[in-house]
Amino acid sequence: MYAVLFIAMAISGLTVAAGFYIYLKKDKANLKRIRKLVKAGVLTYVALVAVFLFFLIPDIASAETSANSSSGMGFLAAALSTGLATIGAGYAVGAVGSSALGAVSEDPNILGKTLIFVGLAEGIAIYGLIVSIMILGRL
Numbered sequence: 001m002y003a004v005l006f007i008a009m010a011i012s013g014l015t016v017a018a019g020f021y022i023y024l025k026k027d028k029a030n031l032k033r034i035r036k037l038v039k040a041g042v043l044t045y046v047a048l049v050a051v052f053l054f055f056l057i058p059d060i061a062s063a064e065t066s067a068n069s070s071s072g073m074g075f076l077a078a079a080l081s082t083g084l085a086t087i088g089a090g091y092a093v094g095a096v097g098s099s100a101l102g103a104v105s106e107d108p109n110i111l112g113k114t115l116i117f118v119g120l121a122e123g124i125a126i127y128g129l130i131v132s133i134m135i136l137g138r139l
Contacts (some may be wrong), residue, residue, distance in 0.1 A: 008048045015041040074139045078132035085128020092121035 018038045022031065100114030 078135040084133040086125045089125035096121045
């Protein structure tokens, strides 16, 4: 295990050193060769990390054996409710906020009305957070 870690560290160090060499020298003759070496080093590093994760740490993906095995789905549901609600809120605030900015630039008197619509769009994230808190309270 330490050999794989040492090889990965050596390859990452050589990749960083080659990157600094490319940045500082800007040598046209060796540039293509060094770029190929950097690509090979990065690919080898990724392969070593994959081997390390797949073979040397097999207990990461083990199934839960306790009686309360449905709690993982509850955590997943809470994460999805919060995550999808915030994504939806971000999209809504982006659409409403840009429209509100355009409307306020034409008529500054409607600033209060546009802030209400932006606040309603931000409320979507709060609803998702409340749902996830309710889900986590049931676990």
